[in-house]
């Protein structure tokens with residue numbers, strides 16, 4: 170059997186007296202889209218930080234491509250595309266400079282794909298990052314995260330605060346990416362409707378604990394009531410006792 174892309178075993182993380190992750194175990198084989206869902210503060214970003222090697226496991230272990238991301242950050246990060254909620258791109262750069270700057274780090278950078286994305290995202294080469302709208306910045310971040318064809322794409326709340334058109338575009342881009350051979354996507358969100366559109370596998374996290382982790386199809390089947398398949402939102406509420414997103418989350 171091939172090694173899982175992400176393998177987390179019994180990971181616990183405390184910040185002072187607060188337990189952000191509580192004995193989390195996950196195994197994510199290659200070639201699928203994994204949705205990580207939970208309310209704000211559930212522990213999604215903390216888990217992603219461990220996957221990226223930004224936090225060291227206090228107890229338990231994290232292996233990405235079979236490697237320890239803290240001990241081998243270059244070996245791991247060179248194979249991961251990452252887009253965060255904050256999406257902190259250098260504001261003073263122009264779009265074309267950002268593309269040239271980013272491609273220099275990655276031998277597998279795909280110029281044609283980057284240009285396709287730039288055009289379909291309608292990003293002007295001469296536009297300064299700091300002058301882009303929030304939605305355009307998200308598109309620029311997505312362009313960079315996708316253009317070196319990473320083996321693992323990690324998106325932490327990529328659509329947070331964006332309008333529905335940009336969200337749909339981002340989701341479309343995710344699907345196009347995984348359509349490429351054998352790529353894996355980890356996508357965190359509190360907007361379950363979106364996760365439902367793209368994920369093959371869903372992991373629900375609540376107050377640092379995994380409450381459900383299975384293929385979307387099997388989750389739907391096992392929650393069927395009188396022949397009706399509930400939405401992922403309804404399933405989340407049934408499991409966790411409250412919705413992942415509040416009205417104000419948009």
Ligand code: ATP
Nearest residue numbers: 184187189207208209210211212213214215216326
């Ligand atoms: P959000 O969508 O709001 O980012 P999340 O599911 O990603 O939520 P985390 O950011 O992982 O949640 O936070 C999990 C818990 O750990 C929260 O209670 C948060 O306040 C706490 N936490 C996270 N990072 C730190 C830190 N550096 N110091 C102290 N507490 C932290």
